Amino acid sequence: MERRFFLALLLTGVVVVLTPRLFPAPPKAITASVDSTTVAVGSTPATTTTGAPAALPATGANTAGAAPRTAATIGATTQTVPAAVPAETLTVETPLARTAYSSIGAAPLYVQVDSYPALNSATGGVRIKHGTQALLRYRVISATDTIRLDAMTFSAQRGTATNGDPTVTFTGTTPSARGPVTATISYLMSRDTYVSTATVRLTGVPESAFLLVDLPRGFDIQEADSSGDLRALSYAVKPVNKSAKGTLFAKLEEGETKLEPGPLTWAVAKNKYFMVGLLTPEKGGNPFSEVNMVGGAREKKEARVGQATVVMPLKAGAATFELFAGPQSWEHLRKMGREFETANPYGGFMQPVVQPFSTIVMRILLWMKKVLGLNYGWVLVIFGVTIRIVLWPLNASAMRASLRMQRLQPELTAAQTKYKSDPQKQQAEIMRIYKDHGMSPLSPLSGCVPALIPMPVLMALFFVFQNTIEFRGVSFLWLHDISLHDPLYILPLLMGISMYVLSWIGLRNMPDNPQAKMMSWMMPIMFTFFLLQSAAGLSLYYTVQQIAALPQQWLIANERAKAKATS
Numbered sequence: 001m002e003r004r005f006f007l008a009l010l011l012t013g014v015v016v017v018l019t020p021r022l023f024p025a026p027p028k029a030i031t032a033s034v035d036s037t038t039v040a041v042g043s044t045p046a047t048t049t050t051g052a053p054a055a056l057p058a059t060g061a062n063t064a065g066a067a068p069r070t071a072a073t074i075g076a077t078t079q080t081v082p083a084a085v086p087a088e089t090l091t092v093e094t095p096l097a098r099t100a101y102s103s104i105g106a107a108p109l110y111v112q113v114d115s116y117p118a119l120n121s122a123t124g125g126v127r128i129k130h131g132t133q134a135l136l137r138y139r140v141i142s143a144t145d146t147i148r149l150d151a152m153t154f155s156a157q158r159g160t161a162t163n164g165d166p167t168v169t170f171t172g173t174t175p176s177a178r179g180p181v182t183a184t185i186s187y188l189m190s191r192d193t194y195v196s197t198a199t200v201r202l203t204g205v206p207e208s209a210f211l212l213v214d215l216p217r218g219f220d221i222q223e224a225d226s227s228g229d230l231r232a233l234s235y236a237v238k239p240v241n242k243s244a245k246g247t248l249f250a251k252l253e254e255g256e257t258k259l260e261p262g263p264l265t266w267a268v269a270k271n272k273y274f275m276v277g278l279l280t281p282e283k284g285g286n287p288f289s290e291v292n293m294v295g296g297a298r299e300k301k302e303a304r305v306g307q308a309t310v311v312m313p314l315k316a317g318a319a320t321f322e323l324f325a326g327p328q329s330w331e332h333l334r335k336m337g338r339e340f341e342t343a344n345p346y347g348g349f350m351q352p353v354v355q356p357f358s359t360i361v362m363r364i365l366l367w368m369k370k371v372l373g374l375n376y377g378w379v380l381v382i383f384g385v386t387i388r389i390v391l392w393p394l395n396a397s398a399m400r401a402s403l404r405m406q407r408l409q410p411e412l413t414a415a416q417t418k419y420k421s422d423p424q425k426q427q428a429e430i431m432r433i434y435k436d437h438g439m440s441p442l443s444p445l446s447g448c449v450p451a452l453i454p455m456p457v458l459m460a461l462f463f464v465f466q467n468t469i470e471f472r473g474v475s476f477l478w479l480h481d482i483s484l485h486d487p488l489y490i491l492p493l494l495m496g497i498s499m500y501v502l503s504w505i506g507l508r509n510m511p512d513n514p515q516a517k518m519m520s521w522m523m524p525i526m527f528t529f530f531l532l533q534s535a536a537g538l539s540l541y542y543t544v545q546q547i548a549a550l551p552q553q554w555l556i557a558n559e560r561a562k563a564k565a566t567s
Contacts, residue, residue: 377476
């Protein structure tokens with residue numbers, strides 16, 4: 001038993017030690033200013049953030065006859081843009097969101113989501129925006145010219161689709177090297193999702209032109225945990241035939257470029273709970289050619305801004321994509337298809353293992369919430385108890401196998417001593433002993449399985465709590481938000497105590513083992529420190545796990561005592 005117990009604890013310790021190294025603990029909290037500037041109708045922007053000429057690396061995604069990539073404008077600088085007329089703001093409202101568009105650039109300025117309250121000092125609902133900058137910026141490149149749609153002045157016209165969904169169409173004209181270019185940018189907004197279908201059409205551009213769409217360079221902070229929101233700033237892309245890949249702003253050094261070659265299904269910019277993403281249409285859409293990312297300037301060593309440009313080919317002067325601007329609600333993302341629910345790629349190099357577990361855990365928790373109608377805190381309590389009940393037979397079987405191992409251990413030791421000079425005979429005798437007791441050499445390892453099964457669930461929950469908006473702002477007992485750490489540290493301490501008690505019971509009536517005794521107090525301390533700054537919901541789940549395991553551990557310890565008395 002002691003070897004199996006030590007092995008299980010050792011593997012658990014490896015996971016605990018490696019997890020904070022792979023996913024560093026939160027840095028010192030910072031105070032982030034929130035830009036609450038709004039753009040009013042008739043306001044005139046003094047400056048606008050636009051692209052500066054920079055080289056766009058060529059990739060195999062480009063077809064023959066494509067425009068020279070040195071004509072692309074990817075980097076970001078701030079330049080004064082003279083406006084012929086004052087910029088106007090047009091607001092379109094649906095049951096889920098309110099979107100404001102600017103007449104300069106024909107792009108959304110912000111998306112107001114009133115169903116999700118801002119959790120910082122701001123009042124009202126969350127407003128997805130980045131200062132006074134537009135969420136998207138459009139440019140067109142060809143072999144001979146770069147057309148700055150983000151600097152153009154458009155006229156707007158509202159409309160309604162046949163199904164009742166609102167539409168808005170922007171039209172503008174600008175000179176180019178080939179003559180006047182007319183641009184039409186239209187949005188068809190869904191009333192029951194956070195999606196709009198955007199279509200960009202241009203006349204007077206070459207066939208080999210490309211549309212460049214800049215994703216948001218950042219987001220205003222509207223969370224109580226400002227440092228956690230900043231740490232989550234990232235871009236993510238989904239290659240057509242591969243898993244999604246994420247790039248944190250913090251992982252890109254200032255001025256560093258990173259190219260994600262196509263074909264790509266979607267690309268997103270996101271903070272902890274909200275995102276703006278471009279998706280290729282499910283039917284008949286052309287994959288994106290590539291996404292070029294550039295690291296932004298640091299502010300107090302924090303990566304608050306980045307740059308990502310999506311490149312898509314213009315077919316007959318037109319390009320269509322879907323624009324998602326809203327919360328990272330798992331159900332909404334899943335309904336989008338195209339594996340959009342993986343816009344938060346979990347686990348780093350362990351993604352192939354962690355991501356499926358995260359999906360399973362998320363499905364179970366959402367199903368339990370829907371069926372039981374309880375607070376997510378109680379859902380986590382019931383989930384933790386259920387996991388222990390499901391594992392009860394496995395744990396019982398493993399522990400009883402350990403008792404049998406204790407009984408045959410003297411015989412194994414005697415055989416090893418007796419035939420130490422004859423390895424073949426020693427092996428044959430050991431196999432005979434195992435067979436006589438109805439066991440095999442793999443029996444000791446089987447005891448580790450029940451101890452390790454909860455670990456993938458724990459790891460999945462660790463990642464799930466980082467971005468799952470369903471847990472955002474949910475209070476439970478003394479916890480005002482289960483997605484944040486326990487402010488009183490009650491749960492981490494209770495978990496550590498229950499973990500130690502569980503180990504103490506497990507060592508009763510066991511042969512003296514100094515290593516096991518050391519691990520019995522070392523592991524609770526390690527896990528306690530690990531959970532101090534983790535989401536309170538994660539601490540709640542693991543505390544319930546430990547407490548729910550106490551009765552079975554006590555019963556098995558008593559059974560071990562009886563077996564020891566009769567042996």
